[in-house]
Amino acid sequence: MAVERTIVAQRTFDQVEGVAPEGPSGLTRALRKLLHRPPAIFGLVCVAIVVIWAATPGLFAPLDPLDQSLERYLKPPGYEDAQGRTYWLGTDRQGRDILSRIIWGSRISLIVGIATVLVSGLVGVTLGLLAGFFGGKLDAVISRIVDTALAIPFILLAMALIAILGASLQNIVLAIALRTWIVYARVVRGEVLALKEHDFVMGARAMGCGTLRILVIYLLPNVLSSAIVVATLYLGRMIIIEASLSFLGVGVPPPTPTWGGMLSDGRAFLDTAWWIAFFPGVVLMLTVLGVNLLGDWLRDVLDPRMKRLAE
């Protein structure tokens, strides 16, 4: 009975707010929409390449990303060494192959990006649900925490935390998530404020549902699509933040290749060896662009009301 009631309630809500219905017809329509959107296809291709690189870098990297040799330092793109190996994108100051390092570097970018989105999404959605549903004092407390997190110069705090706690993958993710949960909390809070006035919440209450049950079974599924849209739109930003931290010297420590770390290496050679800083940046930009284009598409499919959120 309760289950049936949820479905009915959700369907009514969907109709009211014009959210795309779930199920195969929605999926087919979404995919058809994708095929009619060249930017989204381009985004999908970019993201797919990086994901495949990150999953199996060994298959794609032509050379060992850590193999250094001072005989071939700062060689330009297309350089061929005595053994007949080609360095398509040139070498860095330790003679390592840039292309192979870019391919291996995709790992850190994706892992940190996705992990931050998950952690900040979990915290943000939870706090947003609580603040929106209970209102009053709890809402005021959470709102002040949000204001505080917004006011703090984020990159500096994240750097300081990583410097104090140590530059591990886990600490980097936590330091970034410390700020980024805010977006989820704000969006979810707003949605819950509107949702809790709907009949289906009152109906659930009347049927004797506990608060936890209402939050998890009735409200959570309804805010999830917005949270997913925020997650995709922010994944690109997380990847840029990770690269910034690596660039500033508090990323995953060397010799692990990271895109931001490569850009930082290249900074010293802008006048003699531009390719060191150029290529990792191009790949970083295309990755973020791909994620953003996919995010735009996902937003239009899942939640047309959120047009303004991205701005």
Next chain:
Amino acid sequence: MRAYITRSLLQSLIVVNGVLLIVFLMLHLTGDPAGVLMPVDATQEDLARFRKDMGFDRPLHVQYGHFLFGHGEKNRGVLRGDFGFSYRHEVPAMGLVVEHIPATVYLALISLIIALAIAIPAGILSAVFRNTWIDHLSSVASMFGQSLPNFWMGLMLIVVFSVYLRWLPTSGYEGPQHVILPALTAGLYATARIMRMMRSTLLEVMGLDFVRTARAKGLGEASVIVRHALKNASIPVVTLVGLELGLLLSGTVVTEVVFAWPGVGFLTVDAIINQDYPVVQAAVTLLAIMFIGVNLTVDVLYAWLDPRISYR
């Protein structure tokens, strides 16, 4: 109105206290602030003496009290602007940070001016010529702008304009030619966001009744846009500009590092890498207070500009 301002002020004070608490707790995260602050090769005796000197052996809330209100002759407390001495430069940390603020404010303001000079005309043009190539071009540009890591753009600007064309210097802070590349870099995201905002609010306003009335009474299109639509579309844009200024004040960190710009960000990154934490604490606090101040001003101005806002 007065109640609204009073409440905003009170909330800001709570936030400032939150910032101070975080800045204080930062050093205690590992459980041993002495280990964080002292060099790695410090002996056990050194550490123990340091802990006692700094009062790290006291309960946390007592330490927070000393941090805020001062304790003894040497420490006057952060509420009176005393964050202690910079270990590296051996001058008061607060003074050091304050010295670097003008450079950051200057960079943030020029970035904002350049961003506005690009974004406002581009946003207006793409709204007026909606769905033409102008609109498409500017939406592609803003998509790229939001996906471009700005510090990488800074590096590439150096390659093109400093190394290759030799038009502009790579770093420094002397004349107007030094600020152009850093300001373009720092203002990148603000430019993209203001442009999108300008376009969407103008489009929204142009669909409203009073614009149709203006057209119906025979006004020319230019006059409709400039005298009627733009005026009404400006309020949300002004708010966004205020927010962007707040973000820029602490958002120029990476740009400052790329161009060796002697602002607070550059100073603080250097301090973090050299474990000079009094400077880090002072900088984080001051930047946060500047952000809060700008936002408070924007809030009050917004309420004053737009009579439709209720002071809930």
